[in-house]
Amino acid sequence: GAVVSQHPSWVICKSGTSVKIECRSLDFQATTMFWYRQFPKQSLMLMATSNEGSKATYEQGVEKDKFLINHASLTLSTLTVTSAHPEDSSFYICSGTDGLAGYNEQFFGPGTRLTVL
Amino acid sequence: GQNIDQPTEMTATEGAIVQINCTYQTSGFNGLFWYQQHAGEAPTFLSYNVLDGLEEKGRFSSFLSRSKGYSYLLLKELQMKDSASYLCAVKDSNYQLIWGAGTKLIIKP
16 A cells, blocks of 8 residues: 655654644655644644645644644655643544545544653 | 533443444534544544445544434444544534544443
8 A cells, every 4th residue: 555654753842932833645645645643642733725736725723833844745745743741742644545546435544642741 | 612521531342342423513514534543642643434325434434414413433343552532523514524532432341
């Protein structure tokens, strides 16, 4: 199957700092990428959907100025958590889908665990 | 509103069979997915149903009834490594995935 990588796999930062998470599709062109957040023992919560070269579409309740998403190429999307606070501590997962090939399946990255002190 | 219901937790015995149900109410339907997620890891794809009926893939099978808004995931010959959460997700009329809260499956020896 298609492979998606995320970097870093975990990060600890101080409150008020910004953290950037990279999501890469290694062997396919991800025309659409999704960013999810998952709190302990809860299901995935979609944060935003981004198509290559255009602005991300954010879900209701997700602050677009706090969670900056860039999808500049067909293989790379980044999520920047700006001015992180302890309540932003969570498991962030990206996924990609190859819309050009008509695939329905989303391929998930391994996730990034963010801890804000 | 859109809603997907799955049991919160199930327990089964190693070597047995377990069926995890999922009912959905969404604005439109463009397919139903089952994903497996081990604790602390990202979900991995298990199955995709868009037409009514049973899809079999090794020890795992998935069934769909669109008229009833119902699906189940059947796991046979359970192994300890099958202990995980199983997520049901439906793609709605806007092709957006709506996720269930997941079913935590506990396998006992």
